[in-house]
Amino acid sequence: MKIIDFEDKIWFFLSDGNSYYIDVNCKHSFIGFNMLIQLDTAEFNEYQINGKNYLDSLSNDIQHYALSKYKDRNIKGEAQRIVNETIVKFLEINI
Numbered sequence: 003m004k005i006i007d008f009e010d011k012i013w014f015f016l017s018d019g020n021s022y023y024i025d026v027n028c029k030h031s032f033i034g035f036n037m038l039i040q041l042d043t044a045e046f047n048e049y050q051i052n053g054k055n056y057l058d059s060l061s062n063d064i065q066h067y068a069l070s071k072y073k074d075r076n077i078k079g080e081a082q083r084i085v086n087e088t089i090v091k092f093l094e095i096n097i
Contacts, residue, residue, distance in 0.1 A: 003016055003017075003018045003084050003085060003088040004016060004017050004018070004088070005088060005089070005092045006022075007054060007057065008092075009054075009057070009058065009061070010097075011027060012026070012027055012061055013025060013026045013027065013057060013061040014085075014089055014092075015049075015057055016085060016088065021040060022040070022041040022046055022049070023038055023039065023040050023041065023077070023085065024038075024039050024041065024057060024060060024061060024064070025037070025038045025039075025085055025089065026039070026061045026064045026065060026068075028064065028065050028068045029065070030068065030069065035068075036082075037064050037068050037072055037076050038076060038077040038078075038081065038082050038085055039064060039072060039075050039076065039077070040075070040077060041060075045060065048060075
């Protein structure tokens with residue numbers, strides 16, 4: 003797992019081989035949580051065209067619709083643990 007880009011305290015964009023993920027820091031009311039979403043083909047194509055601007059837009063959409071539109075796409079378990087470890091190591095080195 004490798005971090006490609008990030009927006010501090012908002013999202014991390016990661017790759018694992020040919021798979022791409024965005025980990026978004028969401029807040030609803032007084033509860034904070036992360037959503038890990040694997041980009042589908044259309045989302046990845048949009049990222050290739052619009053880069054970081056698209057990731058900002060996608061993260062806003064995930065934040066707004068986390069509990070409805072993206073609820074079933076949230077990746078948990080081992081993959082989330084690996085992403086969390088990758089982010090912690092990245093932050094220890096870079097921030």
